[in-house]
Amino acid sequence: MHARFGRTILELGGNNATIVMPDADLELVFQGSIFAAVGTCGQRCTSLRRILLHESVYDAFVERMVKTYPRLKIGNPFEKETLVGPLHSKQSVDNYMKGLEEIKKQGGKILYGGKKIDGPGNYVEPTIVAIDHNKPIV
Numbered sequence: 001m002h003a004r005f006g007r008t009i010l011e012l013g014g015n016n017a018t019i020v021m022p023d024a025d026l027e028l029v030f031q032g033s034i035f036a037a038v039g040t041c042g043q044r045c046t047s048l049r050r051i052l053l054h055e056s057v058y059d060a061f062v063e064r065m066v067k068t069y070p071r072l073k074i075g076n077p078f079e080k081e082t083l084v085g086p087l088h089s090k091q092s093v094d095n096y097m098k099g100l101e102e103i104k105k106q107g108g109k110i111l112y113g114g115k116k117i118d119g120p121g122n123y124v125e126p127t128i129v130a131i132d133h134n135k136p137i138v
Contacts, residue, residue: 017050020057030064038072038084038126050138062111065128069112072126087122096124099137106135 018036020029036048053061077085087093093116100114108131117123131138 015049016045016047017052018048019052020061021054022056024057026057026061030061033065034068034072035083038069052133062128062130066112069126069128074117074123074125084126087124090122093122093124100127100129102137103129103131106131106137108132108135108137 016036018029018033020026033048033051036046037051040047051061072083073079073081074084075082087096097116100110104110108129111128111130113125113127114129115125117125
């Protein structure tokens with residue numbers, strides 16, 4: 001057997017998660033999470049979809065995410081400063097909006113974002129939600 005860092009690879013169908021424990025390098029996790037979550041607008045199988053936070057880091061981590069998301073540059077992905085580009089299609093925007101409505105129906109809260117951006121293209125706000133881990137949408 002070859003020695004390597006990970007011995008198991010999980011195929012999660014694009015529903016990737018980060019688990020953050022109290023001993024984690026929170027700066028590294030934060031920076032990686034921002035890019036992994038919004039760098040491809042959730043449209044790659046490697047996109048981060050959920051963050052499972054230990055209760056001891058939850059409040060500070062979520063607060064920092066909520067303060068950071070409004071500063072993310074949304075626009076033309078060919079411009080160097082842009083981190084958040086458009087969704088692939090109008091159907092993707094519709095699916096995004098339906099998903100957020102379902103989150104609300106299941107008791108989730110939108111902490112930031114959750115809106116379609118008016119104008120040309122398929123732009124939506126990057127969104128942070130909080131919802132119990134045992135809800136069907138999760």
